[in-house]
Amino acid sequence: MSAAIAFWILAIGAVSTALGVVLMRNPITSALNLVLSLCFVAGLYALLEAHFVAAIQVTVYAGAIMVLFTFVIMLLDLGQVQDRIGPPEGLVKAAVMGLLGIAFVVMVAKSAHLGITIPSTSGLTPANVARAGGNTRLVGELLFGPYLLPFEIAGVLLVVALVGTVVMAKREVDPRRRK
Amino acid sequence: MTPDLGHYLTLSAMLFAIGATGVLVRRNALIIFMSVELMLNASHLALVAFSRFRESLDGQVLVFFGMTVAAAEVAVGLAIIIAVYRSRKTVNIDELRQLHG
């Protein structure tokens, strides 16, 4: 019962803030709405017993990636963006997209067979997970066990992205001004 | 009514559709980028929901890697947007038409 209440609160929150991202004129408002949406989805992860991923979502996604976004928006000083729903063709596009989106959602909802159970693969029910040492420990064992190679490659990927970002965002120093 | 796999998938589809609408309708590169992140987030939600209802943790590990990749992608993407802004003084994609065929 409380799970249902929590689900509806978090779901409605996530969807309304997501709409805020897409519909707001001010880019900072969009960014903050996205932060809230990510936090609501982190709450949904916690409801799905994925505690580690929930904590990581808030720390990394909402707390670092979105800070990067917010900063770029602030420092590029874009002001009020006038492109929300402008000329008539924009409205038609938005309406068509909206209808397609609704069609997609209805299709998924019908095919998801609300109420069916899916056969389990590893028997890791929440009770078993708690007995085996907790969600974080098991995820850690998976990351350092079967998924070790992707883990190391993710590390290399982050270094590559770091170097690439610094190279691309650096301001070109005019060689003449150095003298 | 306990939330079921179908509920989570429907929610994920809704978030994905909202994100896709944002990508196709908005004209500001940064907001398009944020809508892409929303879509990524929606797919992560579907992964975690499946992980929970199939009683395995592989979906959560995949989401962990997805977040890492999202971080890398955001960093590089924003660097590109900054570089474009510096040379063209705009992030409106209607005005960034040099590669248009």
Next chain:
Amino acid sequence: MDVTGLLIVVGKVLFITFVVLNFGAIMTWAERKQAALIQDRIGPNRINIGGFKLLGLIQPIADGIKMIMKEDFIPAGAHKLYHTLAPAIAMFPALVGLAVIPFGPSFDAGGRHIDLQVANLDVGILFVLAVSSLGVYGIALAGWASNNKYSLLGTVRATAQMISYEIPMGLSIIGIVMTYGTLELNKIVDLQGEYFRLGGIGVLPKWGIFYQPLGFILLFTALIAETKRTPFDLPEGESELVAGYNVEYSGMKWGMFFLGEFASIVVVSALIATLYLGGWQVPYVHLTALPVLPRILLGLISFFGKVVVLCFLQLLIRWTLPRFRYDQLMDLGWKRLLPLAIVNVPITAVWLWVLGGFKLG
């Protein structure tokens, strides 16, 4: 959850919020008095109620009244909603971070097991990290929404500082997690009740500071930098940036920034006390063997005593050290703390391997 359970949780939340906000208020008094004593002067001593001076302890009340009565303005051209929202977001990590910190031993009363901890999350420490990384938004919004060059400069510096020092913070916490083998803060405090044994007699309690002296220094430094206290308070430096991101705030909104900063001093002390100084454990006293009332009292006194000592230490550091320059600050964070924190992890691993009898796992 039944009504009594709900009431107990609400009671814990009210208690800890009450305690931290009052500590924050007393901390403003303590800061000025301690600064005065260090600088060989007297400090606030005019305030009195009917002739009773009370060492100036009424000063925070006077400050509060002043802040409430001041005119609350929003600068021209500033974004109204974010200007008002920023102080609230800035206070958020200070208050919410305390939810996972155990402030006393657990006990059984009336047939139920009560933990003196608001939320026993199984990702305890990660919650604290997550909440503190959300604290950046308050500062970012404050500076940007003020429509002022100096605010924006202060914000950019403050945000860069905060996100830079989150990394050594996380890495130092990894050392503690490796040592105690769990993320749950109440289990970490329970494990700190054991002793290093020499010939069968418990000699030293297994506190984090004895396992991780380097980690203690790193985490303390990183947390002081994270909460923007001197010597890391360049973003709000009065002599550099005219209070940086705070400059367009007055009255109660500034008061919320101010109180948030002092409340975060308390949270930092609580976190360090929990991870490194044994939390509510009293050395050489087995608290769980005592009856309920002495156990709770001793645990609370021990915990809040440690918090007070660490707050005193932070105030002492503030009034002793000069402020870092911005490049020195970044240099310290990235070139000195980060490598040390990284090195701390394999050293801890080797140390645990040695202590565990040269066995893995």
